[in-house]
Amino acid sequence: MIRRALLLLALSAITLSAQVPFERLLNAAKEPQNWLTYSGDYQGWRYSSLDQITTANAKDLAVRWVFQARTSEKLQATPLVVDGVMYITEVPNNAYALDAATGQAFWEFNYRPDSARVCCGIVNRGLAILGDTLFMGTLDAHLLAIDAKTGELLWKTKVVEKAEDGYALVHAPLVVKDKVIVGPAGGELGIRGFLAAYDAATGKQVWRFNLVPEPGEPGHETWGGDSWKTGGAPIWLTGSYDPSLNLTYWGVGNPGPDWNGDVRPGDNLYSSSVVALDADTGKLKWHYQFTPHDVWDWDAAQIPVLVDMEWEGRPRKTMLWANRNGFYYALDRATGQFLKATPFVKQTWNVGFDEAGRPIKRIDAEPTVEGNQVYPGVQGGTNWYSPSYSPRTGMFYIPAWEDYYGLYNKFEQEYVPGRQYTGGSPRAAVRGSSGSTNLINTRDQEGGYGVVRAIDAKTGERKWDFEFMDVTDGGVLTTGGDVLFSGNREQYFYAIDARTGAELWKIYLGGNIRSGPITYEVNGTQYVTVASGNSLFTFTLKK
Amino acid sequence: MAQVEQGALLYHSLCTSCHGEDGASVQGIDFGRGRFKRVASDADFLRLVNQGIPDTTMPAFDLRRREAENLLAFIRSLSETVAHASAAGDAARGRAIVEGKGGCLQCHRIQTKGSRLGPSLTAIGRVRPAARLEQSLLEPDAVVLTDHWFCKAVTRDGTSIEGRRLNEDRGTVQLIDSKERLISLNKADLREYTIIKTSAMPSYKDKLSPDEIRDVVKYLTTLKGLDAPAEASSSVSH
Numbered sequence: 001m002i003r004r005a006l007l008l009l010a011l012s013a014i015t016l017s018a019q020v021p022f023e024r025l026l027n028a029a030k031e032p033q034n035w036l037t038y039s040g041d042y043q044g045w046r047y048s049s050l051d052q053i054t055t056a057n058a059k060d061l062a063v064r065w066v067f068q069a070r071t072s073e074k075l076q077a078t079p080l081v082v083d084g085v086m087y088i089t090e091v092p093n094n095a096y097a098l099d100a101a102t103g104q105a106f107w108e109f110n111y112r113p114d115s116a117r118v119c120c121g122i123v124n125r126g127l128a129i130l131g132d133t134l135f136m137g138t139l140d141a142h143l144l145a146i147d148a149k150t151g152e153l154l155w156k157t158k159v160v161e162k163a164e165d166g167y168a169l170v171h172a173p174l175v176v177k178d179k180v181i182v183g184p185a186g187g188e189l190g191i192r193g194f195l196a197a198y199d200a201a202t203g204k205q206v207w208r209f210n211l212v213p214e215p216g217e218p219g220h221e222t223w224g225g226d227s228w229k230t231g232g233a234p235i236w237l238t239g240s241y242d243p244s245l246n247l248t249y250w251g252v253g254n255p256g257p258d259w260n261g262d263v264r265p266g267d268n269l270y271s272s273s274v275v276a277l278d279a280d281t282g283k284l285k286w287h288y289q290f291t292p293h294d295v296w297d298w299d300a301a302q303i304p305v306l307v308d309m310e311w312e313g314r315p316r317k318t319m320l321w322a323n324r325n326g327f328y329y330a331l332d333r334a335t336g337q338f339l340k341a342t343p344f345v346k347q348t349w350n351v352g353f354d355e356a357g358r359p360i361k362r363i364d365a366e367p368t369v370e371g372n373q374v375y376p377g378v379q380g381g382t383n384w385y386s387p388s389y390s391p392r393t394g395m396f397y398i399p400a401w402e403d404y405y406g407l408y409n410k411f412e413q414e415y416v417p418g419r420q421y422t423g424g425s426p427r428a429a430v431r432g433s434s435g436s437t438n439l440i441n442t443r444d445q446e447g448g449y450g451v452v453r454a455i456d457a458k459t460g461e462r463k464w465d466f467e468f469m470d471v472t473d474g475g476v477l478t479t480g481g482d483v484l485f486s487g488n489r490e491q492y493f494y495a496i497d498a499r500t501g502a503e504l505w506k507i508y509l510g511g512n513i514r515s516g517p518i519t520y521e522v523n524g525t526q527y528v529t530v531a532s533g534n535s536l537f538t539f540t541l542k543k
Numbered sequence: 544m545a546q547v548e549q550g551a552l553l554y555h556s557l558c559t560s561c562h563g564e565d566g567a568s569v570q571g572i573d574f575g576r577g578r579f580k581r582v583a584s585d586a587d588f589l590r591l592v593n594q595g596i597p598d599t600t601m602p603a604f605d606l607r608r609r610e611a612e613n614l615l616a617f618i619r620s621l622s623e624t625v626a627h628a629s630a631a632g633d634a635a636r637g638r639a640i641v642e643g644k645g646g647c648l649q650c651h652r653i654q655t656k657g658s659r660l661g662p663s664l665t666a667i668g669r670v671r672p673a674a675r676l677e678q679s680l681l682e683p684d685a686v687v688l689t690d691h692w693f694c695k696a697v698t699r700d701g702t703s704i705e706g707r708r709l710n711e712d713r714g715t716v717q718l719i720d721s722k723e724r725l726i727s728l729n730k731a732d733l734r735e736y737t738i739i740k741t742s743a744m745p746s747y748k749d750k751l752s753p754d755e756i757r758d759v760v761k762y763l764t765t766l767k768g769l770d771a772p773a774e775a776s777s778s779v780s781h
Contacts, residue, residue: 084725084727085725097725099715099717099725099727101727102715102729104710104715104717104727105709105717106709106710106717106719106725106727107709147659149659149719149723149725150652150659150663150719152652152663152665154655154769155769
C-alpha cells in the first residue's frame with residue numbers, strides 16, 4: 001500500500017496534464033502496464049510484452065476480483081487500463097471506472113439509447129481514450145465523449161440522422177491524432193455504411209467516407225440499379241492505424257441483402273473488403289475486397305493486424321488478416337498489393353486467386369432456393385473475435401471454426417426500413433448466435449468445432465491446434481511470457497503455451513467468453529482480465 | 544441525496560417531456576408559479592400521480608409513496624425558485640463572480656472549465672432550487688450530501704491523502720484528490736482515516752455582498768447541463 005501511494009504521487013506529473021495524449025497511444029507498446037486501445041496498440045496485435053506470468057508459473061493463476069454487469073446482457077467489451085484505472089462498458093451504453101487492482105468503482109456512467117434497432121444482438125465492445133476523455137458509440141448511433149475522471153458527459157453527436165433505420169455503433173472507437181473514428185453496424189438491416197471522423201474536442205464531424213459509394217463516387221458502378229441504397233457494408237470492429245503511412249485500416253461488413261446477391265449485381269464495393277484511408281482526410285488510398293459480390297455474409301469484421309517483416313528478400317509493411325471467408329491473407333499495407341492467401345480452415349467456395357489477388361469462385365457455391373452446402377458456414381472460419389500476433393514466436397493465432405459448413409439458401413425480400421433485410425436464412429449444424437449460453441452440449445465436432453489455431457505468420461503454415469468440442473467466440477491474447485490466453489463457448493478460460501499449444505491452466509467461469517482478454521500491471525503485479533457471461537474476471541498469480 | 548435532488552431526477556426522467564423543464568409547458572399549468580388544475584393539496588398530488596387522469600395524456604406512474612413525495616418536493620421547489628429573491632439577480636454578473644473573485648472554479652467544474660475536485664455545477668440548476676443554492680453559499684455545512692463528503696487518509700509512511708470520497712466499503716475507499724487523481728486505498732494500510740462530513744467550501748456570507756450572492760444564485764439556476772453544440776450540426780442526412 002505504501003508503495004502504491006508513492007506510485008500514485010509519482011504519477012502526478014502525468015495526471016496534471018492531459019492523461020493520454022496521442023503520443024502515448026502511438027507508443028503504447030512502451031507502456032505494457034497499460035491497455036490503451038481496443039487491441040492494446042495501433043497494430044492490432046493484442047500482444048503485451050508483460051512477462052511476470054510465464055509458461056512455468058501460469059498454473060498458479062487465480063481469480064483476484066470480479067465485476068458483474070448491472071444489466072443482464074452479455075459482456076463483449078475489451079476494457080481499457082490507464083495508470084491503474086480500468087474503464088469498462090456494458091450494454092446498452094453504460095461505462096464504469098474501476099480500480100484495476102481491486103475492481104472497486106470510482107464512477108459510473110449511464111446512457112439509455114432511444115429508438116435503437118439492432119440487428120444482431122445488443123452489444124458494446126468498448127471505449128477509446130484521448131487526453132482526459134473517453135469515447136463511446138451508442139446503440140442509437142450517437143458518439144459520446146465522457147470525462148475520464150468523473151464520468152460526466154462532455155458532448156454527444158448524432159452520427160446518423162435516422163438510427164431507427166438500423167444504424168448502431170457497437171465497436172470501440174479509434175482515436176487518431178485529434179480525431180475519433182467510427183462507423184455503424186447494421187448490415188442485416190439494409191443500412192448504407194460509412195466511416196466518419198469527429199473532432200475529439202467538439203464532436204464536430206471532420207470527414208466521412210461512404211462505404212457504399214453514391215452516384216458520382218468511384219465504385220458506385222459496382223452496384224446494379226438502386227441496390228446501393230440498401231447496400232450494407234457496416235463496421236463492427238475497430239480499425240488499425242499505421243503512423244508511418246498515416247493510413248487507417250478498417251474491415252468492412254457484408255453487402256445487403258446478405259444471401260440474395262441477385263438484387264445487387266456487381267462486386268458491391270466496399271463490402272467484405274479492407275479500406276485504407278488517409279487518417280486526416282478520410283480519402284481512400286487503396287482497398288482490397290476479400291469476397292467480391294459476397295453472398296455468404298462473410299463480413300471482413302476482423303482486426304487488421306499490421307506487421308513489418310521480410311517478405312521475399314526485402315522488408316515489407318504487411319497486413320495480416322484471417323478472414324471470415326476462411327482464408328489467411330498477407331497484403332502490402334502501403335499499396336494494398338495482394339501478397340498471399342492460404343486457407344486456414346476447410347473451404348469449398350474458392351479455387352484460387354488470379355494475379356491481382358482476386359479470388360476465383362466456384363460456380364456452384366452460391367446460395368440456392370433449396371439450400372447449398374458450402375464451407376465455411378455463415379459465422380465463417382473466424383469472425384469478430386480478436387486474433388493475436390506474437391513478435392516473439394512469429395505466429396498468428398486465430399480463434400477458428402473448423403470443418404464448419406452452412407446450408408445457404410436465398411429468397412426474395414422487400415426492403416422495409418428498420419427491418420431485417422437478408423434475403424436468406426442459412427442453417428448450420430452449429431448454433432451461430434452466441435447470444436445465449438449452452439450449459440449442455442450434446443454435439444460432437446461433426447458440423448464444425450472451435451480451435452485456437454497457431455500458424456506461421458509469414459507462410460500460413462499450421463504450427464499447432466488447441467481444439468474444443470463446441471465452437472468458440474473468444475478472442476486471443478499473447479504475452480511476453482509466451483502465454484496465450486483465450487476462452488470459449490464451453491465457458492473455460494485457458495492459459496496455453498504460445499509456442500507449443502500445450503495447456504498450462506484453465507478455469508471454468510460459467511459463462512460464454514465472447515471478448516478478447518487483456519493484460520496489464522499495477523504496482524508490479526501482472527493482471528489478466530476477460531469477460532465471461534455477464535461478468536468480468538481478473539486474475540493474477542497466487543500471492 | 545436530499546429529497547429535492549431525488550425528486551429532480553424523477554422529474555427530469557418522467558415529467559419534462561410534457562411539462563417542460565420549468566413546468567409551464569402544459570396549458571393552464573405552471574409549477575413555477577404554483578398554478579395547478581386539479582391539485583389543491585399534497586394528497587391530491589400523490590393520488591393524481593399514481594392514478595393518472597383518464598381521457599388525458601397524463602398517465603398513471605407507478606411510484607412508491609417516498610418517490611412521489613420526493614417528486615412533490617422538487618415541484619414545490621420550482622415555485623420557490625421563481626419566488627426567490629435571486630430571480631431578480633443578474634446571471635451575467637453572477638457568472639463573472641463565479642469565474643473570478645468567487646474562486647468557485649478552483650474546486651468546481653462548469654462545462655469543461657474548473658476543477659473536478661468538488662461536485663460538478665454543470666447541471667446544478669436542474670437539480671437544486673434557488674433557496675438551497677443560496678443556503679449552500681451562506682451556510683455550506685447546513686446540508687452536505689453524502690455524495691459530496693470529503694475524506695482524509697494518512698498512510699503508514701505518513702503520506703497524507705485528501706479528496707472527495709467517491710465510493711467506500713468496509714475495507715477500501717475510492718476518492719478524487721485536488722490533483723484530480725482517482726485513488727483507491729486499502730484501509731488496512733492506513734494509519735488514519737476520517738470522513739469529513741462538513742463542507743470543504745468556505746461560507747460566502749462575509750465574502751460577497753447580498754446582491755452578489757443573489758447574482759451568483761441566479762447564474763447557478765441557469766446551469767441546466769451540457770452545451771451540446773455538436774448535436775445538431777454535425778450529422779449528415781443519410
